[in-house]
Amino acid sequence: MPTIVVDVMPKAELLDPQGKAVAGALNRLGIDGFAGVRIGKRFELTVEGEVDDALLETAQRIADEILSNSVIEDVVGIEVIE
Amino acid sequence: MPTIVVDVMPKAELLDPQGKAVAGALNRLGIDGFAGVRIGKRFELTVEGEVDDALLETAQRIADEILSNSVIEDVVGIEVIE
Numbered sequence: 001m002p003t004i005v006v007d008v009m010p011k012a013e014l015l016d017p018q019g020k021a022v023a024g025a026l027n028r029l030g031i032d033g034f035a036g037v038r039i040g041k042r043f044e045l046t047v048e049g050e051v052d053d054a055l056l057e058t059a060q061r062i063a064d065e066i067l068s069n070s071v072i073e074d075v076v077g078i079e080v081i082e
Numbered sequence: 083m084p085t086i087v088v089d090v091m092p093k094a095e096l097l098d099p100q101g102k103a104v105a106g107a108l109n110r111l112g113i114d115g116f117a118g119v120r121i122g123k124r125f126e127l128t129v130e131g132e133v134d135d136a137l138l139e140t141a142q143r144i145a146d147e148i149l150s151n152s153v154i155e156d157v158v159g160i161e162v163i164e
Contacts, residue, residue, distance in 0.1 A: 001117060007124050022125070022149070031144065033137050035083060036128040042089050043104070046118040055115050062113065067104070 002047045004059045007077040008068040009040035040076070043067050051080050084129045086141045089159040090150040091122035122158070125149050133162050 010016045019038040026034055045059060056078070063075045092098045101120040108116055127141060138160070145157045 009124065009126065019125075025148065026144065029148075031140060033130055033140060034127045035130045038126045038128075040124040040126070042091065042122045042124040043101075044091065044120045044122070045116045046120075048115055048117045058113060058115060062108065066107065066111075 001082070002051050003081050004045040004047060004051065004056070005077070005079050005081055006043040006045065006059065006063045006067055006075060007040065008043070008063070008073050009038060009076050011072055011074055014072055040073070041067075056080075083164070084133050085163050086127040086129060086133065086138070087159070087161050087163055088125040088127065088141065088145045088149055088157060089122065090125070090145070090155050091158045092120060093154055093156055096154055122155070123149075138162075 010019075016038045019036070022039065023034065023037040026037070043063075045062075047055065059078060063078055064070065068075050092101075098120045101118070104121065105116065105119040108119070125145075127144075129137065141160060145160055146152065150157050
């Protein structure tokens with residue numbers, strides 16, 4: 001079955017305490033080379049049947065209105081896999 | 083600055099209550115066409131300098147050992163963007 005993947009990240013101008021915690025852990029473990037870590041969400045919507053333009057539009061709407069909070073998050077990607 | 087994106091999803095054989103809740107909400111809102119929703123994490127690791135093979139290997143190791151819990155999650159993707 002095809003799957004629509006929606007990626008949501010915290011807005012760049014907002015603090016991401018979870019990401020900061022992971023970045024701090026990498027530092028303490030002596031792992032270099034990374035300047036920062038941010039943590040967002042990946043939604044996999046399994047599609048019944050075919051992916052058409054109408055369904056993609058619905059997915060875009062769901063991503064903007066239900067899967068993300070536009071005050072603090074951005075939808076950074078919507079793609080179809082499989 | 084280049085960014086390494088690590089995608090982590092709950093294992094297919096495990097329940098994903100968060101995803102189930104979203105799928106139920108879509109249903110109640112009368113949004114059809116989706117058979118299921120699963121919710122995972124998207125990590126963006128900002129890289130200081132260049133991405134080379136050693137750093138990618140480090141990222142793979144971090145993904146497996148720190149960013150995911152292999153008992154309940156799978157690393158489903160590691161890619162470099164920008």
